[in-house]
Amino acid sequence: MPIVNADVAGVFEEIADLLEVQGANSFRVRAYRNAAHMLGELGTDIKSMIDRGADLDALPGIGPDLAGKICEVVRTGHCALLDELRTQLPPAVTELLKIPGIGAKRARALHQALGIRTLQDLHRAAEEGRLRTVQGIGPKMQQSILEATTIRLKAPRRYKLSLVTQVGEALRLELSGVPGVLEVQVAGSLRRQRETVGDLDMVAAVERDSAVMDRFVSAADGRHVLIKGPTRASIVLASGLQVDLRAVPRESFGAAWLYFTGSKAHNIALRQRAREAGLKLNEYGVFRGDRRIAGDTEASVYHALGLPFIEPELREQRGEIDAALSHSLPALVQRRDLRGDLHAHTRESDGRESLEAMAAAARARGLEYLAITDHSPRLALAHGLDAGRLAQQIDRIDELNARVDGIVLLKGIEVDILEDGRLDLVVGAIHHRFDLSRDKQTDRLLRAMDHPCFSILAHPTARLIDERPGCDFDLPRVIRKARERGCFLELNAHPARLDLNDVACRMAKDEGVLVSIASDAHSSVEFDNLRFGIGQARRGWLESSDVLNTRRLGALRSLLSGTMDKPPPAHRVGAAVNVRKTAESVDPGTPSR
């Protein structure tokens, strides 16, 4: 397996954890964490940078030492420092750091005093009451560790955006009604629309003596209240999701909302900027000396720092502050920019509703067009359509288009990209053999995109968040291929997929490849998932003009037909006779005449 950026980042994270437990210089630890974060965000493959002799020192936070370690990991798959650290401490102690209340010092104390090496060791020691023998751990701490390890050993560590969105909206509504509460908002990674959320952060603007904290902890059913003070509380819901609430005075709300939205890296950069200007930024405002000069709104904070407002999805320290300074921030795509959806299913394959119901639901959500893309026969599981059934569906779509106003249905199909690159037409997707080697997977996709009918690569990596890793392929090559062929990439808006992810979206944008934000709806309510696709697209800096389905129908048709004009390479013609027959019976470029 070739080493990818995330592998090197993982090595650096583990080094940081182990160094921290050892009690190393905290700024040295931070250097490794910063480097890991930078690698995770980097849109360029680090191995290819090394291969072409690029200067790694030029990367932010990378000096001679870390540049050397990156090369070492990429070349050998190992890092001598990490190997050394692992002999000094059991590697699993890094797991202990994920338990609330346990940081580096306690992890070290637990290891030294009780020989605790793993989460299971910790859980057992807590059950047996042995933790209290460790200096600095009393009965409460022991109990909270017992509860945390119990949850940790069975509950998922991160939650899908859809679940946390629902919880956040419900709590927001609940707390907004409490007397003395002026405003409640969600913050943290949910607001930044990260694809998964570890815990839910909320911020409230309150008058003095508001009962907001009491109402908030009551949401935990009295079971798991981690902390509760006048301005801050943390609870654990039945789902295991931790929710943190901070309450601040009205005049500090913007600064607090900004602060608890993060990301941490963005906050640090803002604080550094404040310091350079002789100011101080904290969650209560921007201060010159003791005088507050901003903080009631987020915009006021940015303004005081000489910056325009930066959208939450951009706050990842991926160049947004430089872009703000040069007035080149993207005008991010919004849900209302979407005019249509280019990937949806009906009862004909594995969807749950009729053509009519899906059309009506799409129209009710303000969409002007909807591509019906049921599965092709290869996906027997999904009762895929053969040529005959597809022809019947096309007739029904024509009939419906003639009869119904307010929405136009486009005729498509979601075809399987076979292992050797054959496909039918329009929306191509991988549904099997996720485990091919990087070279074979890349070749498979490139050949599929050579097919004259190919329009959109659906859920490109085929990942399922927390369930199945994405296919390994050379994404930059696939994106360049899409540009050459005039094809498009999908950002599948299903919260379990969000595929392409944010970094990949930005790569597509940089290469000038349009992205289709599609619901992949299998029932009418799933059109509402488009919001999560929008969130991910905004994290990827996409503007309306970067998105395929913000186009009016006429413009969309020209773009789609553009994929049909290019002659396929000779070796692909006649690849599969049955497939070509299907292709002739559907015209994706002029779907409804």
Next chain:
DNA sequence: GCCGTTTTCGGCCCGACTGTTTTCAGTCG
């Protein structure tokens, strides 16, 4: 370990809460 209109050393974001101390360390965000 990185970085530099304070440039090769001395900084590196800052405040709240808890548990366990008996005045504060550790952790967290």
